[in-house]
Amino acid sequence: MNEQANLIDISDLGLSEEELFSHVASDTLAAEKITAPRYSYWHSVFRVFFRKKINIVILALLALIILFAFIYPMFTNYDRFAHVLTEGGKHLSPEKALELHAGDNPIHWILGSGGAGESTFDAIWVGSRISLSLAFVCALINMVIGTVLGAVWGFSKKFDIVMQEVYNIIGNVPYILLISVIVMILSASFWSLVFALTITGWLAIAYFIRTQVIIIRDREYNLASRCLGTSTLRIAMKNIMPFMVSIIVTIAATEIPSYISYEVFLSYIGLTMSDISLGKLIGTAQPSMFTPGMQLEFWAPVAIASIITIVLYVVGQNLGDASDPRTHM
Amino acid sequence: MTKYLLRRLLHGLISVIIVVGVVMMLVYSLTDREKIFGSDPMFSKKTSNIRETYKYEQWELYGYIDYVTYNEYLLQLVRNGDITETQRSAAVEIAPTAPKTTAGGKQVVSPFSEDDSAAASEMIHRFVEHYTAKGYTVVRLNADYYSKRTKKLNNGGKQVLFTYKDVPLIFRLFSYFGHIFTVDNIHYVSEETDIGERKLTFTLHDPAYTDPDTGKSPFSPAIIGNGTRHRYLLYTDNRFPFIHQHLLNISMGTSFSVNKGVDVFDTMTLTQGKYVKSLITYPTGLTELSADDLHSAVYIEGSRELSETISSRFDSDYSNVSTIKASKSKIGFSFVIGIISVALAYLLAVPLGILMARQKDKLIDKIGTLYIIFIIAVPSLAYIFMFQAIGRSLGLPSIMNVNAESWKMYILPIVSLALPSVAELMKWLRRYMIDQMNSDYVRFARSGGLSEGEIFTKHIFKNAAIPIVHGIPASILGALIGAIITERVYLVPGAGNLLTNAINANDNGVIVGLTLFYALLSIISMILGDILMAAVDPRISFSSGKAR
Numbered sequence A: 001m002n003e004q005a006n007l008i009d010i011s012d013l014g015l016s017e018e019e020l021f022s023h024v025a026s027d028t029l030a031a032e033k034i035t036a037p038r039y040s041y042w043h044s045v046f047r048v049f050f051r052k053k054i055n056i057v058i059l060a061l062l063a064l065i066i067l068f069a070f071i072y073p074m075f076t077n078y079d080r081f082a083h084v085l086t087e088g089g090k091h092l093s094p095e096k097a098l099e100l101h102a103g104d105n106p107i108h109w110i111l112g113s114g115g116a117g118e119s120t121f122d123a124i125w126v127g128s129r130i131s132l133s134l135a136f137v138c139a140l141i142n143m144v145i146g147t148v149l150g151a152v153w154g155f156s157k158k159f160d161i162v163m164q165e166v167y168n169i170i171g172n173v174p175y176i177l178l179i180s181v182i183v184m185i186l187s188a189s190f191w192s193l194v195f196a197l198t199i200t201g202w203l204a205i206a207y208f209i210r211t212q213v214i215i216i217r218d219r220e221y222n223l224a225s226r227c228l229g230t231s232t233l234r235i236a237m238k239n240i241m242p243f244m245v246s247i248i249v250t251i252a253a254t255e256i257p258s259y260i261s262y263e264v265f266l267s268y269i270g271l272t273m274s275d276i277s278l279g280k281l282i283g284t285a286q287p288s289m290f291t292p293g294m295q296l297e298f299w300a301p302v303a304i305a306s307i308i309t310i311v312l313y314v315v316g317q318n319l320g321d322a323s324d325p326r327t328h329m
Numbered sequence B: 001m002t003k004y005l006l007r008r009l010l011h012g013l014i015s016v017i018i019v020v021g022v023v024m025m026l027v028y029s030l031t032d033r034e035k036i037f038g039s040d041p042m043f044s045k046k047t048s049n050i051r052e053t054y055k056y057e058q059w060e061l062y063g064y065i066d067y068v069t070y071n072e073y074l075l076q077l078v079r080n081g082d083i084t085e086t087q088r089s090a091a092v093e094i095a096p097t098a099p100k101t102t103a104g105g106k107q108v109v110s111p112f113s114e115d116d117s118a119a120a121s122e123m124i125h126r127f128v129e130h131y132t133a134k135g136y137t138v139v140r141l142n143a144d145y146y147s148k149r150t151k152k153l154n155n156g157g158k159q160v161l162f163t164y165k166d167v168p169l170i171f172r173l174f175s176y177f178g179h180i181f182t183v184d185n186i187h188y189v190s191e192e193t194d195i196g197e198r199k200l201t202f203t204l205h206d207p208a209y210t211d212p213d214t215g216k217s218p219f220s221p222a223i224i225g226n227g228t229r230h231r232y233l234l235y236t237d238n239r240f241p242f243i244h245q246h247l248l249n250i251s252m253g254t255s256f257s258v259n260k261g262v263d264v265f266d267t268m269t270l271t272q273g274k275y276v277k278s279l280i281t282y283p284t285g286l287t288e289l290s291a292d293d294l295h296s297a298v299y300i301e302g303s304r305e306l307s308e309t310i311s312s313r314f315d316s317d318y319s320n321v322s323t324i325k326a327s328k329s330k331i332g333f334s335f336v337i338g339i340i341s342v343a344l345a346y347l348l349a350v351p352l353g354i355l356m357a358r359q360k361d362k363l364i365d366k367i368g369t370l371y372i373i374f375i376i377a378v379p380s381l382a383y384i385f386m387f388q389a390i391g392r393s394l395g396l397p398s399i400m401n402v403n404a405e406s407w408k409m410y411i412l413p414i415v416s417l418a419l420p421s422v423a424e425l426m427k428w429l430r431r432y433m434i435d436q437m438n439s440d441y442v443r444f445a446r447s448g449g450l451s452e453g454e455i456f457t458k459h460i461f462k463n464a465a466i467p468i469v470h471g472i473p474a475s476i477l478g479a480l481i482g483a484i485i486t487e488r489v490y491l492v493p494g495a496g497n498l499l500t501n502a503i504n505a506n507d508n509g510v511i512v513g514l515t516l517f518y519a520l521l522s523i524i525s526m527i528l529g530d531i532l533m534a535a536v537d538p539r540i541s542f543s544s545g546k547a548r
Helices: A002-006 A028-032 A041-051 A053-070 A072-076 A094-100 A120-155 A157-172 A175-185 A190-199 A202-217 A220-227 A232-268 A278-288 A295-322 B002-030 B033-037 B041-045 B048-061 B070-080 B085-091 B118-133 B169-178 B264-269 B308-313 B330-358 B363-377 B380-393 B407-437 B440-447 B452-470 B472-481 B484-489 B498-504 B508-536
Strands: B065-069 B100-103 B106-109 B137-141 B145-147 B160-166 B181-183 B199-203 B222-226 B232-236 B243-245 B248-250 B271-275 B278-281 B287-290 B292-299 B318-323 B325-329
Touching (some): A041 A053, A053 A072, A053 A120, A072 A120, A120 A157, A120 A190, A120 A232, A120 A278, A120 A295, A157 A202, A157 B002, A157 B508, A175 A190, A175 B002, A190 A232, A202 A232, A220 A232, A232 A278, A232 A295, A232 B484, A295 B380, B002 B169, B002 B508, B033 B048, B041 B048, B048 B160, B070 B118, B070 B160, B085 B118, B106 B137, B118 B160, B264 B330, B264 B498, B264 B508, B271 B330, B325 B330, B330 B363, B363 B407, B380 B407, B380 B484, B440 B452, B498 B508
Antiparallel strands (some): B065 B160, B100 B106, B199 B222, B222 B232, B232 B243, B278 B287, B292 B318
16 A cells, blocks of 8 residues: 555646657667777777776886986996096095085985095995886887797798798807807997897797797687688788787887896906996906995996886886786786 | 617708808807917917918817918929929928018919019919919918018018918818717728838737736736827726727817817717826836826827837837826716706605695695795895805805815716706696696596595606606706806806807817707607607507507
8 A cells, every 4th residue: 555655647747748768779880789888909008007096006116217318427427537636536435525525416426436536325226227228128129029029920831831941050050159159240339339238139930929829820719710711911011910919019118128237247258349338337346346435436337227127127128018918907 | 769769860960060051150250260370379479470370270170260371372283293392392481571562452462473484483373373273372471570671580470371261161171070980990090100011900918008017917808909099999997987988089179278188079088187107118128106197198290209208118109198187077077066956856846836736825835836926036146155154154165176176066067957847847737736636536536536645746747847857857857967057156167158158268179069968968858758758658659650
């Protein structure tokens, strides 16, 4: 009885018959539509990436490093031998350096001074700029060549036979020898080192991409796609590329820091650039590693090189994880 | 299987030959050949024309060029009977100066001079004609006068005439591979030298072990040659592997600057450190306290006439001996450090990797991942220095000393090599195990009531370890190569720095020899890795591609 009382009488609403009831025609086009939330690939990548709070911290650290490495040296006009004639200005600990250069901006001297009386702090950032530029340029060149050739290598069987041989042979030519010969022929400049590191450096990336392409190339959905008459280029661009993005980002994440490490290694064994790099700083300061009061000259560039490589690696790895569509759920 | 592996080995060897060819092109053709004299003390002592000819002589010795002097050409003609000795001596003296001509935009001395005697002029024409036809370049250098008026020459400034031609790469490659293995034979010593009967003698009582008091030798079989390069072709002693031979000799490339005249193979394998002296009875009967290894005696013609010490010790020209030293060879040091660190790395990484996979996303996994990131991202130089600093503060010796060996000095190099490879192994093992964890067979095993421990060690690990097993031969053989940074930082007298030293000193013979060594090791370890993988996993087979 109560239920009946709760019912509303339509006529009380004061609406016309047409407003209340109207005929809806069946729409075949709308029936075909599948409603799903809007999906944008790159939007999702950044959403997943920034979901982890640690990434924001690391990204901020990376921004700070880049700021110091690329902007700070513009204002300091670093000259290694600017203070070479300053009496008692060489190999100073921070306290003594700050005392000696009391009138100067103290930021230059917070890490003491080096073998030519230069500021260790300034030297580190000039070195970082060169090392970072080298790493970015080499990684960019190698990634572009490696990815394109690796994709072709994975698709073409004829190319595969040739490239396997090339890979076996080049892989066995000592890398240090190749670099030193090129540096010897050209010069010890920045660009000749880039050339030396990229002339065969793309090969390993191409090989890795090739293997990935071969794995995905023969998956069922690509087989189906091919049966339906999709062109190879379209399969490569639409079916395989999305899979490769996260792989490419992950490779880049290991590539960029590895060039910084490799440059440090090359400087240590005597293959130095003419420009100041982190590796060169570490190499020249090596004798002061255990000398009391001079340790910072050595350990400061080591620490900066380590921080830069770790930050780049972690950012890259997490970006690689985020660019994998399977994490976008 | 065997057929497949043999084919791969052959294929690998061809790649090795091409690799050596590429490296030869890099070091011989592309680098500046003047640079090999950078650290040569003999070169800096020489001046004027002698310095020029010294360069060509050395280039010939190290395989860059074929070099013939005018004198050598005349001597050759005399030997062939084309001219007589008197004709030669009439023609041998060339005029001090010849006019300059322009060839290829450069001012060079013409090979012909109007001041040459008639006999010389005729022979010079023959010389130039003969060699230019073969593609050689003729060079004549005028006398270098200290003073024109007194006709006094600068030191080494005598006029010279010679010809040279670059050795083509293919020829160099073939002659290199043709000379890697040489079998010592009784025709080694020049046939013109009278050294008595050329023969091989087998003895049961090696004269090198003759007791100075009794004059007798204990039982020690040996093969002694006369006319061969080595005196002892086979002998026994108390050092591993107890039986040694000089019958088949390996020459991988002679050093020019790092270790002048010594083959790379010997540089790597000869003992180092303090001399081990013992009472030695020399062939002449002289007994002396010395470190000489009589078994290593090599023939050097006319050596006894040069030095009284040698003639008092040796009764033949087999007088060039090496010495016995107390410590390991370069390869020995690298291998001992390398092999222990490889073993340590696998012992640590396998349980840790399993633990990380089992405790996925828990504390242990996170700590392990942090460590892996540290090792991958931080420059290897940086963490090796860190290990050194930490070890130093713990009181461990931070550098190696060959003359005062103790087991403690091995700790830091071994740890520095092992810890990075632990990270690398852990990374892959964890990845492979986690990939396997979601497989159907694991769920099946779990539903069958197996304990987690059993599932991990017996099922998942077995499958995850297969790709890890593939790398074991490579890491063991890699220990022979040595590690560049570790050995430099801890001053290990190992083989790791040979290549970088050779590159810095432009030591081409060593570079080529080491490339061959590295390439061979890499080919062999790849094949061994495949064999081992097939042995561990019965599903893998290298038999011909037919489906079973």
